[in-house]
Amino acid sequence: MSVTIVIPARYASKRYPGKPLVELTGATGEARSLIERSWRAAKAVSGVDRVYVATDDDRIKAASEAFGAEVVMTSEDCFNGTERCADALPKLPTEPEIVVNLQGDAPLTPAWFVEDLIAGLRSAPDAACATPVLRCDGKALNGFLADRKAGRVGGTTAVFGTDMSGLYFSKEVIPFTSKSYENDAPTPVFHHVGVYAYRPAALRQYTDWGVGPLEDLEGLEQLRFLENGAKILCVEVEARGRQFWELNNPEDVPKLEAMLSEMGHP
Known part of the structure; x- marks a missing residue:
């Protein structure tokens, strides 16, 4: 099956305008966007x-082409990354059998996460x-719980059935557990990593469905599939000791730079 990765990127982020062009310094001291x-x-x-790279902004287009990326220009009206991937799909030279949405704010996503997903x-x-x-x-779970207690969203969690079909995704910590866990102990809570692999037909349906109430409440784009009866396969992956983090806010920059340095990313 042919596979294309699309990296959705928009300049006009509400939380962090211009985020795709923010420079991060790696282990060698070199700054890259x-x-x-x-x-x-x-x-x-x-x-x-x-x-x-799929974007609606000429500045991101120019910067991306300067480092050698192929760019697809998409509509300013895309509501989220999945809609941007759907908008990019008919503009590709050929339609792939699988489209991967690797979000443009997650540069530390391990390659094997995506390979296992495909x-x-x-x-x-x-x-x-x-x-x-x-x-x-236990450390990750306790961090999520501490964030929620303080009124912050620490990450998205997922619950799924015995066949690994997604049942629900939430910014609350689910499923509830009353147990306490040591830092290195496994827990029944799963962190959802925001990468997606789609079939083209599913992308076309996605934009036709429009935003549903659960997607609107949670602010989670994948809930649109579940609200319309489409199956999401949850694929369990392993960190293998790697750290990964998304750049959501300006205060995340030092954290990502420290991770880049620690992992030897130039």
């Missing part, structure tokens, strides 16, 4: 035919899309 680092993460994934969707012909989940240890 967030969008370039995300593109490099995408290029590290094996078994991928093409990688595109393999999972290939093995599940009844799934509209697939997304990774990572079992929380």
Whole structure:
């Protein structure tokens, strides 16, 4: 199956305008933009035919082409990354069998997360899309709970059935557990990693459905699939000791730079 990675990137972020062009300094002291680092993460994934940056902004287009990326210009009206991938789909030279949405604010996404995701969707012909989940240890779970107690969203959690079909995704910590866990102990809570692999037909349906009440309440784009009866395959992945974080706010920059340095990313 042919695979294309699309990296959605918009300039007009409400929380962090211009975020794709923010520069992050790596282990060698070299500064590279967030969008370039995300593109490099995408290029590290094996078994991928093409990688595109999808944007509605000429500044992001120019910066992306300067470091060698292929760019697809998309509508300013895209509501989220999935809609931007759907808008990019008919503008690609050929339609791939699988489209991967590697978000432009997640440059530390391990290549094997995406490789496992692609393999999972290939093995599940009844799934509209697939997304990774990572079992929380006690440290991660306690951090999520502390964030919620303080009124912050620490991450998205996922629950799924015995066949790994997604049942629900939430910014609350689900499922509830009354137990306490040591920092290195496995827990029944799974962190949802915001990467998606779609079948093209599912992307076309997505934009036709429009925003549903659960997607609107949670602010989670994947809930649109569940609200319309489409199967999301949850693929369990392993961190293998790697750290990863998304750049959501300006205060995340030092954290990402420290991770880049620690992992030896130039």
